[in-house]
Structures are given as C-alpha cells and as structure tokens.
C-alpha cells in the first residue's frame with residue numbers, strides 16, 4: 001500500500017519569522033511574556049538577534065533609533081495590554097520624530113474583546129494605537145501574515161518615516177497552514193521607500209529665490225541625517241558657499257568645525273538671514289515656529305525641502321516648497337548650482353564666520369577648568385575632547401542642563417552620531433538608544449545623562465551588562481533636576497526637584513558586573529571615559545557636578561506657565 005506523506009505544514013510563529021527575515025529584519029527588541037515568549041525563542045533559533053529589555057519603553061526606543069540609523073524599521077515586540085501600553089510612548093515618539101519602527105504586540109482574541117468578556121490582558125489595542133502612529137494593522141489569519149508585515153514595513157519607511165502598530169492576536173501564532181502555500185504567501189517588499197523626485201518647476205522656483213538672496217542660510221534637520229545623502233548635502237553646502245546651521249541630530253553631516261558651520265552663531269544667522277533653506281527640518285518650537293524675536297524684524301523668504309507636502313506653510317508661508325526625498329532634491333539643486341551660481345556676498349559669510357569664531361573663543365576658557373566638584377562646562381570640555389579624538393563614537397544625550405549645554409559644547413564630526421531627545425524633548429530615551437546604537441553599529445557609545453534623565457531608563461544597565469555592550473554612561477550627578485540646591489519652603493519633605501545627596505550611580509553598575517567609576521574632576525572623567533572606550537566594557541561613571549551649577553529648564557524656561565497669583 002502506498003504511504004501518503006503528511007503534507008508539510010507551517011504556522012503563524014514561523015510565518016512571522018520568515019516574513020521579517022525575508023525583508024532583512026533580523027534584530028528584535030522585546031520584553032518576553034504571554035503570548036510572545038515562544039516567538040522570541042523561535043526567532044533566536046532561526047538566527048535572529050532578540051534583545052530582551054527590562055521595560056518595553058526602552059525596547060521601543062531602541063527599535064525607533066535602530067530605524068533612524070538603518071533606514072529599515074526597527075522592531076519592538078511586546079506582550080498584550082500593559083506591555084503594549086508601555087511600548088506606546090516609544091511608538092508615539094518615533095512617529096513624532098519620523099523614526100521608522102514597528103511595534104508588534106500580542107493581543108487578546110477579537111471575539112472576547114469585542115464582547116468585553118474579560119480576556120487575559122484584554123484591550124482593544126488596535127483602536128488605541130491608531131491615533132499615536134502612522135499606520136496600524138491587525139492580522140487574523142496565518143495566510144495574511146506576510147501581507148501584514150509587508151504593509152507595516154512599507155508604511156514605516158515610505159514617505160515621512162514613522163511608527164506603525166502591528167496587532168497579532170494570540171491564536172494567530174498556532175494557526176497551521178500548508179508550508180508551500182505559506183512560502184508562496186511571503187512578500188519581499190520592493191522599493192519600500194521609493195525616491196520622490198521634486199518637480200523641476202519647484203526646483204527652478206527655489207533656485208530663483210536662492211539666487212536673489214544676499215544673506216542665505218541652510219538649516220539641516222534630522223531628516224537630512226536620516227536620508228543618508230551625506231555627500232550630496234556636503235557638496236551642496238560647499239559648492240554654494242552658503243553657511244549652514246545643523247539642528248541637534250543633524251550635527252556631524254558636516255563637521256561642526258567646518259568653516260561654513262554657523263552653529264555657534266545661531267542667534268545671528270536666524271536674525272540676519274534674508275533667505276532660509278530648510279532641509280529635513282520643521283519650523284516647529286525648536287525653531288520658534290519661524291517667527292518672533294529669534295527671527296528678527298526683516299521679512300524672510302523660506303525654501304523648504306521635505307518629503308511631506310503638508311508640512312509646507314505649517315507655521316509661516318513657504319516661498320518655495322520643494323516636495324521630495326532629500327537625496328533626490330539635493331541632487332537636483334546640485335545640478336542647478338553647477339549650471340551657474342554666484343557665491344553669497346563675502347560681507348555675509350565673513351560676518352557669520354567672525355561671529356562664530358568670537359563665540360567659540362568666548363566659550364573656550366570655560367571648558368578648560370579642572371574644578372572639583374565639576375561644573376557643566378568643565379565636565380563637557382573633557383567629553384568634547386573625547387569625541388574629537390574618537391569621532392566615530394556615538395553620543396547619546398538627555399537631561400536639561402546636561403542636554404542644552406552638551407548640544408553646543410560637544411562638536412560632532414560624522415553624521416548620525418548624535419542621538420538625543422529630539423522633537424519632543426522626551427526624557428528616558430538614553431539606555432534604549434545606547435543599546436540599539438551599540439547593537440546596530442558595533443561602535444562604542446558614550447551616553448551623557450542628566451541624573452534625572454538617567455533615572456527613567458536606568459534599570460537597563462543590567463541589559464547593557466548582560467549583552468556586554470560597549471556603552472560608557474556618564475551620569476552628570478548634580479543631585480537633582482536642573483540643580484541639587486532647591487529647598488521645600490513648605491515643610492520637611494525634600495524639594496520636588498532634588499535627589500539623595502552624593503548618591504553613587506557607579507555602584508549600581510558594579511552590582512551587575514559592569515565597571516563603575518566615581519569622577520570628581522574633568523581629568524579623572526576623561527581618563528575614565530578613555531579607559532571605557534579602549535576596553536569596550538560596560539561602564540558607568542558617576543560625574544560629581546556642583547549642585548549649584550545648573551539653571552532651570554535651560555533655554556526653554558519661557559515655555560513654563562507662570563501663576564499670576566501672589567505666591568502663598
């Protein structure tokens with residue numbers, strides 16, 4: 001009698017893995033639990049890297065910055081309901097910052113959720129995710145998994161990149177189907193982020209505006225860093241001779257020490273420029289919405305290169321909108337420049353350079369002090385030298401003074417090396433960003449953290465030690481938020497913004513086998529960071545900062561609402 005071979009089967013678990021791997025997604029940032037613990041194990045068995053965190057917010061931030069660094073969506077995998085909710089802050093932050101990521105969460109069965117019959121971790125996750133991300137999909141049948149993954153990938157990276165939610169109910173994973181049919185269902189996404197060529201008429205209009213400028217300025221935003229059009233952008237700036245101002249995460253596309261860099265002359269160029277070309281930068285609060293005191297009285301013309309057509313006129317009239325991907329747009333401008341261009345008047349470029357050199361010279365002595373306890377400038381002066389000596393290290397940065405001052409003091413020399421709080425100014429990105437930067441690039445990471453900021457994701461130092469990542473964390477320990485000297489006038493409780501005095505974050509790192517160092521001078525700090533960078537060992541340096549050294553909310557204190565009532 002003939003023995004009929006059992007048809008080969010596949011299942012939801014394997015189809016999710018095959019769909020991700022087929023599209024070159026091999027790293028997953030997760031927190032295990034029902035119903036995705038086995039999925040994580042099977043991913044590892046199939047050669048994927050599954051990095052397990054202590055909180056989903058940090059896994060989500062890791063996935064988001066992996067997307068920013070690689071142009072492929074970073075994947076965060078969580079359990080249902082509470083795990084999903086913990087991932088949402090990172091998903092929303094990714095969408096706000098235009099970082100491509102996919103949050104994949106296990107979820108409860110539709111029939112129980114829709115009747116609210118009280119499933120384990122019951123929540124209508126798809127409905128809750130939708131307003132916080134670029135796109136959200138749910139898959140109910142195994143044969144649809146591949147399409148669901150393909151749509152999530154394309155939604156994350158095409159057009160303006162952003163966060164996508166993919167909802168996978170628990171029963172989907174164990175659904176079986178014919179293996180051959182499964183293989184046929186797989187989709188390798190073709191050209192997920194298609195070039196979007198600007199209309200020649202738009203480029204012509206913009207060139208006419210640019211040629212009429214007496215005091216042009218180019219502002220580079222993190223979209224320009226993400227686009228990985230580094231050579232074209234450098235050529236546009238150097239061939240045009242126009243000064244450029246890099247926004248925080250665009251620092252390093254050209255070195256901050258470049259002769260045309262106006263970073264140290266920001267106030268002058270925003271006020272005096274008569275024509276501003278925005279490349280992957282939004283005129284949001286970070287640029288005072290393109291109006292008011294910071295921009296001076298004289299009328300300005302704005303040229304804006306952006307992949308999102310609706311971004312134009314968001315805050316002020318855009319005289320020359322150029323809609324397309326930055327690579328295609330900048331190449332088009334290069335062609336025009338080559339066809340005929342006159343450099344901006346030297347009166348303007350010399351004035352910018354003079355102002356910048358003056359400000360750099362004014363700051364220099366403050367960076368040279370070897371005070372103990374340290375002030376921000378002395379400590380940051382040491383770290384500025386570290387990055388100058390190690391330009392391919394990745395700098396992660398969050399805090400208030402620790403962020404605001406580092407942004408201007410630590411020069412960057414290469415693109416996509418400065419990863420920080422971005423458009424929202426969100427605290428808590430530090431350890432997630434540091435972990436993904438190390439995993440995705442293999443480069444050493446220097447995380448410069450305010451002590452409050454560090455507290456949001458600090459438990460991940462165990463994750464950093466567990467994977468033995470080349471991450472050096474410097475905690476600027478000024479005993480509190482903004483300062484450590486605040487007092488509570490009303491009673492015996494500590495002020496709302498102070499922490500335990502003289503705490504030792506370095507001892508926490510030793511608890512997990514990492515290297516912990518206490519540094520009280522800039523020289524000690526520099527030596528400890530150099531040792532960490534040379535060893536590649538997970539290190540935390542507790543940098544003792546004078547508690548009186550800071551100021552509240554740095555340059556954005558004006559955003560704070562003030563009570564007009566008399567203080568009681």
Ligand SMILES: Cc1ncc(Cn2c(C)c(CCOP(=O)(O)OP(=O)(O)O)sc2=O)c(N)n1
Pocket residue numbers: 398399400401402403425426427428449450451452453454476478480481482483550
């Ligand atoms: C998620 C979240 N929570 C709270 C804040 C408010 N906040 C908080 C709590 C900051 C911490 C500043 O203290 P730090 O110790 O990190 O830095 P410095 O002491 O060097 O200023 S900066 C800031 O904007 C935030 N931006 N994001």
Ligand SMILES: Nc1ncnc2c1ncn2[C@@H]1O[C@H](COP(=O)(O)OP(=O)(O)O)[C@@H](O)[C@H]1O
Pocket residue numbers: 096097098160161220221222223224226227247248249250279280281282283284286305306307308311324325326327422423
């Ligand atoms: N590849 C790309 N091509 C064109 N524009 C892009 C691309 N990637 C992102 N962008 C745009 O870049 C802008 C980034 O702005 P923003 O996050 O405000 O930068 P920054 O905070 O550095 O000023 C967004 O408007 C986004 O649409």
Ligand SMILES: [Mg+2]
Pocket residue numbers: 450451452476477478479480481482483
């Ligand atoms: Mg602090």
